[in-house]
Amino acid sequence: MVNVAIIGCGKITEVRHAPEYSENKNCKIVGFYDVFSEKAEALAKIYGGKVYASVEELLADDINAVSxxxxxxxxxxxxxxxxxxxxxxxxxxxxxxxxxxCEAMVKVAEESGKYLMIGLNQRLAKAHVKGREILQSGELGELVGFETHFSHPGPEGWTGVANSWFFDKKIAEFGAMADLGVHKTDLLYYLIGQKIVKTSAILTTVDKRNQDGSLVDVDDNAIALYTLENGVVGTMSVSWTNYGQEDNSTKLYCQGGVIRMYDDPTYSLIVEAKNGSIIPYELDQLTSNKEQTSGGRSNTGVIDTFIEAVMNGHEPALNGKSAIHAMHVIFANQRSAMSGKVESVKGV
Ligand SMILES: NC(=O)c1ccc[n+]([C@@H]2O[C@H](COP(=O)([O-])OP(=O)(O)OC[C@H]3O[C@@H](n4cnc5c(N)ncnc54)[C@H](O)[C@@H]3O)[C@@H](O)[C@H]2O)c1
Structure with missing residues (x-):
């Protein structure tokens, strides 16, 4: 049995970490900590466990793993x-x-012999796993291009707080470019298996405002043009100002056809072959932010993956060493937006 505790008791803990740990039979939630103790208390009431007074008190307890x-x-x-x-x-x-x-986190994990996993749940979505398998099988030939999108109405709907920390550069550092873009950048690396070596990115803030009416100091829209190791180019676009239906779609263009993921309400994966044949797969659908905040949820697999790795003593595939590439791209996007130039990605 893995004893777990959760540090930070906001929305992501409420809708994913706490319920997913509680559903996993191989772990037990031992307690919660939040700077606002009432948030920890609210979750302890539902899931059981202690409420800690500090991170130090939590870490001193009989706990194997933390979120x-x-x-x-x-x-x-x-x-x-x-x-x-x-x-x-x-x-x-x-x-x-x-x-x-980011580099310090990876280094300390290595030195400590403990696992560091990052919650990049898009890698675990069924259509992404299948799409990767199809691409890697070579049945559609080589990849020749790609596009990936993630857009929704923004974090204020998610957290329920109008002036959320997501808009405060001192705390968030990034806007939509990283909040949504790190998911899609990491997804491209996972699907294609090639690193992004160069990027040209534009970040803008057009609609999200502070209470005094001024625009927030992080981006609410971003577009990046990525170049892969083999020279193939593609785009990532992200937005916090899509007030219609959430878009979480990705297309991989190959010599022999197109792999479409999460761009159809029924079929989460569609393969359109060059010869005109269409193969639809009804696998799963991603739960939108809107659905999650109104009580709808599906298990992301993040917690199960983490607990399985800890139980069986092997590093999770979604470890810090693997996840850091997407962060290097995110920082290159930031540099490119500042310089107005194409920027190289660190570590490739
Ligand atoms: N994987 C995903 O798809 C996904 C989705 C949403 C959020 N997130 C990430 O999860 C993190 C939390 O986001 P959220 O939506 O739950 O935000 P939130 O504002 O709802 O919750 C954050 C919580 O952390 C607490 N907190 C802040 N600083 C703290 C500290 N130093 N010590 C203890 N508690 C502290 C706050 O009081 C708050 O309760 C963010 O980094 C966000 O990017 C990931």
């Missing part, structure tokens, strides 16, 4: 503290807010 679900700025500090205390860590995305912090 780090706090605001972005504090991911690195708390994850490193937990790893050094001998706990396996599942940290939410984006991994950290500086490139140095």
């Amino acid at each position: 780090v679900c706090v605001a972005n700025r504090y991911h690195a500090e708390i994850s490193i503290q937990a790893l050094k205390a001998g706990k396996h860590v599942l940290c939410e995305k984006p991994m950290a807010t500086t490139e140095d912090d």
Whole structure:
């Protein structure tokens, strides 16, 4: 049995971490911590477990693993503290807010011999797993292009707080470009198996405003043009200002046809072959933010993957070493938006 505790008791803990741990028979929620103790108390009432007064008190308890679900700025500090205390860590995305912090997290995980997993749940979605399998099988020939999208109405609907920390650069560091873009950037790396070597990105803030009417200081829309190791190019577009139906779609263009993922309400994967044949797969559908905040949920597989790795003593595939590439791309996007130039990605 894996004893787990959760640090940060906001929306992602409420809708994913706490319910998914409670559904997993191989772990037990031992307790919660949040800077606002009433948030920890509310979850302890539902799921059981203690309410800790500090991170230190939590880490001193008989706990094997922790979820780090706090605001972005504090991911690195708390994850490193937990790893050094001998706990396996599942940290939410984006991994950290500086490139140095991301690298430090990976290094400390290696030194401590504990696992560091990042909550990049898109890799586990069924159509993505199948799409990757089809691409890697070579049945559609080589990849010749790609596009990936993630857009929804923004974090204020998700957290239920109009002026959420997601809009505060000092705490969030990034806007939609990383909040949504790290998922899709990591997904491209997972699907295609090639690193992104160069990027040209534009970040804009056009609609999200502070209470005084000024625009927020992080981007609410971003578009990046990515170049892969083999020279193939494609785009990622993300937005917090899509007030219609959420878009979480990805298309891989291949010599022999197109692999379409999550762009159809019924078939989460559609293969359109060059010869005109169409193969639809009815696998699963991603739960939108709107559905999750109104009580709808599906198990993302993140917690089950983490607990299985801890139980069986092997590093999860979604570990820090693997997830850091997407962060290097995110920082290159930031540099490109500032410089107006194509920027190289660190570590490739
Ligand atoms: N994997 C995903 O798809 C996904 C989806 C949403 C959010 N997230 C990530 O999860 C993290 C949390 O987001 P959220 O939507 O739950 O936000 P939230 O604002 O609802 O919750 C954050 C919680 O952390 C607490 N907190 C902040 N700093 C803390 C600290 N230093 N110590 C203890 N508690 C602290 C806050 O009081 C709050 O309760 C963010 O990094 C976000 O990017 C991931």
